[in-house]
Amino acid sequence: MTLLVNGRRHTVRAEPDTPLLFVLNDEIGLRGPRFGCGMAQCGSCTVILRGQVVRSCVMPVKAVGQDEVTTLEGLGTPDQLHPLQQAFVDEGAAQCGFCLSGVILTAKAILDAKPDASDEEIRMALGGVLCRCFAHVRMLRAIRKYAEGRKHAVPA
């Protein structure tokens, strides 16, 4: 089957019931989405599909179809950071960083859908995302910074 991931089409060999996460990690070699719980409880495996955040550890690869999957790698590169990634770099918003797919992609999805989301709405969107190092304060600050910058960047 073929999968469209981060703008590139990949031909992969996988049983249709295989969780998308295993295909992204083992067939395509991506490191951004990661196995945290395998039960959609923590957010480490988050990807964006059809504008929504999806827990790739419980989504069978056959459910993806021809729609594009965006992983943390798909936002920006070390040389060309996405402004949200830049805000996280600037705020030092991580410790171990294992949770970042969930934090960054969920924040992106909510702000894409609702650019003027309040702090509370952003927090609610992050309700299923876990960071056990508790870098929460810095992360929320980075997201707020990006949200503000984004507002000003959008032409009237």
Add this chain to the structure above:
Amino acid sequence: MQSRREFLAHGGALVVGFSAFSQSVEAQGPFDTHSSHIDPKKLDSWLVVGADGSITAHTGKCDLGQGIATAQTQLVAEELCVPIARVKLIQCDTDITPDQGTTSGSQSTPTNFNAQGLALAAATAREGLLHLAAAKLGVPGGELSVVDGQVRSATGQSVSYAELVGGKHFNLPLDVKAKRRTHDQWSVLGKPVASLDRTALMTGQFEFVHSVKVPGMLHGRVIRPPEMGATLVSVDRSSVQNIPNVKVVVRKNFVGIVAETQHQAAMAARQLRVRWNRGPALPAQRTFFEYMQKEPSRDTLSVDSGDTAGALAGAGKVMRARYTYPYQMHGSLAASCAVADVQAQKATVWSATQSAYPTRNVIASVLKLPVDSVRVIFVRGSGCYGLNGADAVSFDAAVLSQAVGRPVRLQFSRQDEMMWENLGAACVVEHRAALAADGKIMAWDRENWVASLGNRPGYDRPGNVVSGMLLGYEPELLKPGPARPPSGELRNRSNHVPPYLAGCVEGKCGGNGVIRSERVLTHTMKSPFFTGPLRSPLRIQNTFASECFMDELCAQANADPVDFRIAHLKDERLIAVVRAAAKAANWHTHPLRRAGDAGRKMMGRGVACVDYEGGNGYAAIVADVEVDRESGIVRPTRFVVAIDCGPISNPDGVRNQTEGGILQGMSRALVEEVTWDERRITSTDWVTYRSLYLDYEMPTIECVFVEPKGVPALGAGETAITVAPAAIGNAIFDATGARMRTLPFTPVRVLAAMRPGETA
């Protein structure tokens, strides 16, 4: 075993520092390519100057997400006077880096940032290079300066590090007299430096152990017993025969699966039919603390002035309180993972262990291979906060790889991780103390009970974690026995001696405080579950119990909690952080309120302090909380913390650790608790073991660094978390008059404490 070069040609793991490393291999043969070549007394084992002038440093203290890689890179850059970008750090690889034991216990900074280890190596290297330059340039060493790896004389001659030793050995011993650059000379240390892994992390490029790939690698899963103490009866291999090429591995009570893909391995692990004998029933959770106090125990007296019983008998009113602390989990975000490539004579294991060298020895003994044929390479996992599943998964991966003769990547499930980890210990503390007529504490008697089974495996104890137990190894034996009188000097690594005690042993008083009528007795009993170091091990439990009881005494004395603490302290550094936190929090002197506000939201403020491990970092914290009278929900709104960890290498790193530590401590204080039924642990995922998610409305946090000069660098990763639960508990009392004597402070417990006599 494939060479490092072949491995990397396949696009594999661990690229850190490889280019500099390969140059030294080419130039010098098998230099540092095997553990037998490593000698921590020799400079060449720590530092290599490449032909291009790059510096490669080898450290036995690794980055677990706490930022120590960045700080160590700063340290080497500072001592060698080169930019940070010139330094590459190789962390915890048993064939390259010196054995520095385990990266734990807030010991990395004390070990590598004072007068030994990596700091001494870097200082020795700078002095050695200056010596070589003086000879080469024909000028006295004292007239030389170094900028950017170039040694210059006063007359403008210069020579680079690369020209002096690039690609060659130093052939120097570490020089204990080598001078560190002093605090006032620092240009790289002491400055906030962005953690070096940041960009790779934010873009998903960072390599965790979970993304390590080895050519020909298969995928493993383990099948754990359904309950503690269960033993294997039989495995029905036919139950997975529909999955192609699945191998079932059984060794004593260890059962594992190896398959070609993760999906197949996970399916096979679910499908495999295994029969187990039942283990013994577990002690009931509801009465567990009482159970702990009745079990046979190994007893230790830390201090015993011999007069507490008499003093308390003669006192007008004896204050008594019993504090309890539940088992808690590391609950690492990642279920643990490791990759092992075991061949007939050699083994390589990519592991997120904090203990690369000890893990190597244990794996060698489990695989029955010579120690020096095993190589453990540290690759970071998710934050571990202590002994999570990283060691166990590494042993298991090695066993699976050896059994199938192919490299195996082993991924634990969430249940494997949470049901079998070495938990943070449950504790009970009983205090008895009395006030004198002047309102000061006249005697303090403290007795505590600690549940213990297993620990870090160290170099020779596989049975201290679940994998070893299943393979037939015994955990460390706990031999019950009475306490001997305290001797030698005060040992307070676990902070079981409250800071207000004088801590006198054989006439020498090593405590932080002034109370001379003192006794501290510890009972260690056998835990039904594995236990092990969890961030601030026993320190957080003991500090919660002591700092909240101190508040009870303060309320009894009708005194101000800050003044009351200071009145019982003699340690200037501890007093200084208490004052600094109070000042930054704009503390107004007041006796503790016992009635609370009239409205629905009751506000309160609490303070707590610690001298971590008795001399490894000082912290004081002021917590503001809001308690909802109707629901019993506690919400911390603000923390102000003062930290003294000596000279700070990376202020941004310490700040990040401090913020995260406080919030992790808050999560542990408010929601975290291991649960079990008569057979097994039942908190095995994020629904049944609670943690605060990112939607939690976070308090503000303000950090004050008290940074004395001319003192050794101390630990900073565990001080703030240690004081958080106590300060929250004290603030709840200030808000409501309810004294919380057990964790977590759930709404049900808070309501019950607020309305004694009523059934919640």
